[in-house]
Amino acid sequence: MIILASKSASRRAMLDAAGVRYEAVPADVDERALEARLADSAPADIAIALAEAKAFAVSRDHLDATVLGSDSLVTVEGRRFDKPSSRENAAEHLRFFSGKMLELHSAAALAVNSEIKWHHAAMARMQVRNLTDSFIESYLDAEWPEVSFCVGVFRIEALGVQLFESIEGDQFTVLGMPLLPVLGALRAEGILPQ
Numbered sequence: 001m002i003i004l005a006s007k008s009a010s011r012r013a014m015l016d017a018a019g020v021r022y023e024a025v026p027a028d029v030d031e032r033a034l035e036a037r038l039a040d041s042a043p044a045d046i047a048i049a050l051a052e053a054k055a056f057a058v059s060r061d062h063l064d065a066t067v068l069g070s071d072s073l074v075t076v077e078g079r080r081f082d083k084p085s086s087r088e089n090a091a092e093h094l095r096f097f098s099g100k101m102l103e104l105h106s107a108a109a110l111a112v113n114s115e116i117k118w119h120h121a122a123m124a125r126m127q128v129r130n131l132t133d134s135f136i137e138s139y140l141d142a143e144w145p146e147v148s149f150c151v152g153v154f155r156i157e158a159l160g161v162q163l164f165e166s167i168e169g170d171q172f173t174v175l176g177m178p179l180l181p182v183l184g185a186l187r188a189e190g191i192l193p194q
Contacts (some may be wrong), residue, residue, distance in 0.1 A: 002191060005058035005069040008149075010157065010175045018183060020192065025062070027054035027069060032082070035073075043075050044121040047107035052119055055111035063113055066191055070177040072106040074152040076128075083151050087144050090153045091136050097152075097163070098131040104152060106173045108182045110189065118185045122178040124169025131163065139163075 002020065004011060005027040015022050034053055038046045055069030074081045076097055084090035107121040131139075139159060140147075147153045147160070154160025156174050172179035186192040 001065075002186065003058055003062055003065050003067045005054040005067050008070070008176060010155070011070055011177050014172060014175060014177055014179050018179065020183075020186070022068070025058050025067075027057040029053045029057050031071070035080070035082075043073055043080065043103065043105045044107065044123065046080075047071050047073050047105040048109065048119050048121050051107040051109040052111070052116050055109045056114060056116065059111035059114045065112070066117075066186075066189060067111045068108060068182065069111065070106070070108040070182075072104060072151050072176045075103045075105070076100050081151065084148055084153055087140055087148075090140060090144065090147060093153050094131055094136045094139070094163070095133075097128045100128055102126045102128050102152060104169070104174060106176050106178055108177050108185075110185055112189075117189070120178050120181040120185070122169065122173040122181070124167060124173045126167045126169075126174070127165045128163055129165045 002022045004022045004024045007026040012024060031050055034049060035046060038049055050071035051069040055067045059067040081093055084093055104124045104126060105121060109119040110117045143159050147155060154163050187194055
């Protein structure tokens with residue numbers, strides 16, 4: 001069994017569907033402070049640093065356990081976006097995304113005994129269709145506050161799929177964790193059968 005250092009419903013759903021036994025223990029990490037310190041870093045590097053910080057934070061309190069940390073971030077035209085701070089902020093994000101290419105960076109890391117053993121990052125490129133103000137309002141009427149917990153203001157498994165014209169990348173990266181590499185790392189650690 002592993003510990004998932006996250007409260008993300010989509011990450012839990014991925015592990016559940018893959019048959020991975022785990023306990024969820026949210027990490028206490030100041031993500032914004034870490035992002036600020038890494039402001040000049042590449043998005044994938046920031047996503048990895050966040051995933052590692054979460055795995056490390058939980059690993060300190062759960063020695064000998066394998067801890068899985070994961071995080072995602074969105075960039076559009078080189079600008080990083082966090083989870084929206086309000087419904088108004090979510091609408092601002094969606095207006096900015098309209099008609100543009102959104103890059104979603106998802107990363108994962110494994111820690112044991114407060115030591116990072118493995119990490120991986122993946123990216124999905126998602127073409128946002130042209131969004132009208134009326135669509136944005138009706139979308140947020142249906143999806144708020146659930147999307148307040150989502151970087152990119154969407155749940156691809158719900159109405160968020162309507163934001164996009166095309167997606168390049170695997171579905172797990174889009175859902176917020178590069179699951180296939182995670183499963184491979186868990187097999188390499190002897191946690192999952194070969």
